Amino acid sequence: MSEGVKTAEEKAAEARRGPGARAGQRHGPMMGAGVPAEKSQDFVPSAKRLLGLLRPERLPLYAVLALAVASVGLSAIGPKILRRATDHIFAGVVGARFPAGSDKAQLVEALRARGDDTLADLVGGMPYLVPGQGIDFGAVGDVLLLVLAIYVVASLLSWAQGWLLTGAVNRTIFGLRRDVEDKLNRLPLPYFDGQPRGELLSRVTNDIDNVAQSLQQTLSQLLTSLLTVVAMIAMMLYISPMLALIALFTIPVSMAVTAVIGKRSQKHFVQQWKSTGELNSVVEESFTGHELVKVFGRQDEVRASFRAKNDDLYAAGFGAQFVSGIIMPTMMFIGNLNYVIIAVVGGLRVAGGSMTLGDVQAFIQYSRQFTQPLTQVASMANLMQSGVASAERVFEVLDAPEQRPDAVGAAVLDDPRGRVEFEDVSFSYDPANPLIEHLDLVVEPGQTVAIVGPTGAGKTTLVNLVMRFYELDAGRITLDGVDITALTRHNLRSEIGMVLQDTWLFGGTIRDNIAYGRPGASEEEVLAAARATYVDRFVHSLPDGYDTVLDAEGGNISAGEKQLLTIARAFLSDPALLILDEATSSVDTRTELLVQQAMSALRQDRTSFVIAHRLSTIRDADVILVMRDGAIVEQGSHAELLARDGAYAELYAAQFSGAAVVVDA
Template identity: 45%
Template sequence: MSNGNETAKGMGRRRGPMGGRGMTPGEKPKDLKGAIGKLASYIRHFKFAIVIVAVFAACSTVFSVIGPKILGKATTALSEGLMAKIRGTGGIDFTYIGKILLFVLGLYLLSALFSFVQGWIMTGVTQKICYQLRKEISEKINRMPMKYFESRTYGEVLSRITNDVDTLGQGLNQSITTIITSVATLIGVFIMMLSISPLMTLIALVILPVSAGLISFVVKKSQKYFKNQQEYLGHINGQVEEIYGGHLVIKAFNREQDTIEEFDATNQKLYESAWKSQFLSGMMQPIMMFVGNLGYAAVALSGGLLAIRGTITIGDIQAFIQYVKSFTQPIQQIAQVINQVQSMAAASERVFEFLNEEEEDQSVENPCDISKVTGAVSFEHVHFGYQPDQTIIHDFSVNVAPGQKIAIVGPTGAGKTTMVKLLMRFYDVNSGAICLDGHDVRSFNRRDLREAFGMVLQDTWLFQGTIMENIRYGRLDATDEEVIAAAKAAHADHFIRTLPGGYQMELNEDASNVSQGQKQLLTIARAILADNKILILDEATSSVDTRTEVAIQKAMDHLMKGRTSFVIAHRLSTIRDADMILVMKDGDIVEQGRHEELLKKQGFYANLYNSQFEETVA
């Protein structure tokens, strides 16, 4: 289908500069456990890599945990040597102490190496998961119905691909490695503490239930704010995208202050949820430090008493104090990871919520062959409404023969563009049928059906790239010669060759380096190149000057030769030669016939036509 993205852009219009879907403040995740479960299904594809990460993390932890106890032997040897030197019975054995220090250095280097490798592997796993999610979201967008995009801002959808997937990836990368390392460290440190002093270990363990209770309280309070933070971040993106895209309109209507106020309102909600979530997240560290310091003081006091009694050595006390620090640190890390997991879960819930949205049925069993279509179209008692209880098309019926040029006219809101959406199955009729060569359009695969249609809209769509690439978008396997021939047929070749670079001129992001009329001619060239059986021209000349309109009209006449064409027009002078004019009003065909016949009837069409003529004369 030619210019398919124009359809998405032109028909699924934004709802205005400040569109957006609100949410109830403090809303909790709908299915947090389900989102984590779905994320786990992606992680399972990399279970072998995760096992390697776990093994390397455990090895890194083992080497780092053994270090303090061995280092304690150096401290004991140093203290005993000093005492012996004071008594005059010996001295400090620096050779022995040096060997211990070198051995500990080797352990820490090995620990760092294993930590680096497991971090490298985990980063690869995380990025592959993010890549897969972005790929699925991108494919999902192409399978979703138009009504989804007509009820949401572009920025809100883009936020799922960018912010939410990035948040998910960062949280996943850090949380898995941190959880594995922290759990391994806790177990390892606990064993080493027991080997030094069970009594001191029991004292150190008192901090665990206190820590768990405080963490649970903070997590419960902060989760809803993390969810709100991700939600309003999407709204902010949507507003920024729309304000930027429509800044000329905003300036023309002096709505700068209104847009700033609306942005500030959303930004305030994001600020409130963000600072609360970050504040509660930040509370974890000082709370855990306070609890850890209490345990640290209790251990230091009990260790001193045991050393006085000769139960343990000074080196053991030093090692145990290091272990106490190492014991509280993974608890703090887990507390921080829980915050990341909350943010990751909120982001993953939004991603999977999007992936679970309703899709168009893309294929049917035993579909009709689109290659044999001649272009006969019939609307048979069509009824349709965007909402089930609000019908806007009432009993629409018409038969169109192959190759006919059909003009659809009527006041704004009469249902003209809606008929096009139904014809291309962006929506399905509520009742009745639309048939192509006698086959209900619902009996074709959607992709095949849309291959039969070419479309040129008033709202042109050109992407950043060369003019040659933009025209070739109509048929990607077309040669340069075929592209140039299409441009000549569209009366675009002359102006293209006058541009710097000609066909290789690079259009910028919004194609603002060519005029509106030139953009329109390029989209017509694209449609000519696509060579579709049926054409839809929706207000293709309404935004250009008279001279350009003549050129575009010639190009469209060439384009429509031998093809069934549906022309939606407000300028009735452009459709005088139509084989049939359908006059629509309030969702119904009130008149139909050729131009001269309708003028003779002196009905609704004649009033429309004469009113335009009178305005022109005036």
């Protein structure tokens, strides 16, 4: 058979894995993972949506704005008042050079009379000069104390502003995490089939943390910086409109520089966080499958995959930080150039008597405080770009199509009997590759239905449809005559117990893992379930018994013991329907016999679906379904199917004839 031709079973197996697997988005533990690059949203719409999350915090933000205005306003008038101290000091130094006994007007006339017009203009522009009098330290002290009090109050207001803003941002991020968690619970199973776990975890952890950091650092600084710019412009216009025009020249230059550099850095930040998610996927998958990595000797490939993704992250991170980092030194150069021009022009105006030295000193201080927030805003561009890039990735999760909502006024089954009927059911993971077509099946209450067939035949898909993990393409499935789509998913699944081939345990005690099957179960009920499923046999050999703490992977007990725990969990749930998907595949032969006895008791008066490859475990089933390519090709009891000498007989002979049998695809 040529490489490009697939058998029907291979196509069915590919369809069962879903479109995400075919697209190469799911990888084994030795392969790198990551979603294909997608075009990011525009910065402005994403930033608006991010800020829209703060809408419920309007009142605290209004208070933050009021406190910021008050704090910046007080800080703005500080240099204006402080200039008086400069003028007092300068007037004292200059006044001490002249003889006492005359007033300032007489001194100016005398200076002009001897032709010293420049000095006369300088003395005339000094409001506090008294000929023959030195520095008035009392007046200087009063000014300094007043300015100190103003700055202390401004600092307290700024502290209160930061406290309120921190609370508002953290409540917003708390709500965002809650929304993402709720969204994950509403997403259909196919969404997770097409998402590498590390990539998804990176979105709901790293990216949300980055959004929180960006909001916390940029909102406060951005608000304060913008208000400071406005206040500084107002004070500079008040002191000297001409010098203010020189200072304002930096605004359009700064905006142009920031826009040009910011536009270039955005794509790097988007790629940086995308590469972070891809790197997390490689780490998560290689760690989860570290035993396979070592068994197959694929460490070099894992390291190569990690290095490749790490190199991508390095390149994206370096590009993002370097390009955005150019903003800060560029803005500092523009600010220093502005400072030199103001100092030269201001000095000429002081010499001409049109400004006092205190005014120039205050104006220079305002100009520095004016360019500083512009520089801060520019330096925050990289943080804002990074935060918005992370927000886009989180919004992609929030915008993902959700599973079909439960029906309005959904029916409730309080005590289901367990009659399951498939009526003309059709389903496919990919419309181009049909899997199950026009399937009809009736399972009576209390029956045990075994499902067998080759890999990819649709066995697990069949029970997943009963659980409503996927929506049908056509037909319907009923439980006690009620369409399962008319029930809430919670009501439907609460009546079903499921034991999978792949065990799942959480970090906690053995007792907690069993009790997960039915919250609120008593201690005696938990112990009874453990005894019935032979968990009690190995628990007493553990140091802490039922209080033994398992890690998230259950690595401190064997695979068979983990399987027994999941069976005990299902036993405790006391379901109306029981689904066993290769539930005894990980236990030894002796334990399997014991578990089979427990399962026989558990299946009493319950409808059971048993998926099995070992046909010896399902010989006592009421009905055996043989599936191939999504269709039921045979059904009947074990004896009936053997007598028919069809597909089931072939499978049975392949297992028990003692030699390998080649089965045609």
